[in-house]
């Protein structure tokens with residue numbers, strides 16, 4: 400890895416961050432708070448929330464096998480994705496490398512930040528073209544994006560292939576593990592101490608069943624997390640979200656139960672899809688969704704909509720012609736989908 404300073408935008412490296420009232424006052428006992436121009440009424444939402452979400456990070460750290468100082472929390476993974484560009488990529492000058500097809504936000508955030516986005520197609524069976532990825536990088540490549548399990552293909556990439564990229568690329572490697580809880584593979588966040596150039600993304604939106612609270616996680620070295628903290632909005636995660644997440648963390652068996660149920664349902668849905676005459680291929684999945692190639696994605700998509708069932712039509716995505724992406728729902732929802740598909744003519 401190049402040294403961190405040479406990878407960071409000079410203005411960000413030099414940035415003196417906003418110092419909020421709650422940063423300046425820390426630790427000591429106080430009971431009269433007249434420092435932040437808050438309203439004394441309407442407790443508890445009258446007060447600014449903890450800018451660094453320390454309680455939440457204390458609870459998350461042991462669960463994720465990292466230290467609290469290696470955690471960034473944001474307004475969805477989307478915030479972390481955007482911050483990666485704003486921290487590392489000089490607009491109009493630097494570039495990033497990513498796989499294709501993959502999650503759309505990497506490209507959208509690149510475009511918003513005026514950063515060149517170089518995509519390298521996956522190989523047959525949705526495998527990682529490690530040589531292609533490394534060859535696509537040049538002296539201005541700051542970041543390499545890998546999503547595993549990948550959206551929309553649903554597969555995990557082999558660990559050796561990811562290790563090869565992590566070892567041979569001298570910039571930042573982001574591994575988006577939004578779906579890793581649905582996979583049997585060991586997540587990469589446990590290797591933070593071996594790879595100073597690694598950033599791992601997680602989210603509360605999928606396995607934690609909390610897309611509405613907008614809570615995303617990034618795990619990285621303490622130095623990189625320090626940069627995230629410097630650039631983020633001071634109070635980027637609101638109090639209601641922090642409290643809701645703490646409530647969830649206090650009831651892990653419920654969350655584990657949802658996860659187990661979705662994995663069981665996946666085993667029910669996959670073979671049933673494969674039996675349908677309109678399904679040409681069910682791609683292997685390590686996530687809570689499955690990509691299927693069908694006889695006519697546009698017609699089947701519209702037919703399902705008429706039945707009140709929405710799936711994701713991916714037919715216009717690179718390499719995904721006639722593919723639908725289908726999320727695993729409850730037993731009843733899945734049966735409704737399968738029933739409708741059996742009647743498609």
Ligand SMILES: *Cc1c(COP(=O)(O)O)cnc(C)c1O
Pocket residue numbers: 474475476477478502546550575577601602603604605610614615
């Ligand atoms: C759903 C998803 C996320 C989650 O994004 P949030 O902003 O946290 O809701 C992140 N990455 C991928 C690849 C996803 O599919």
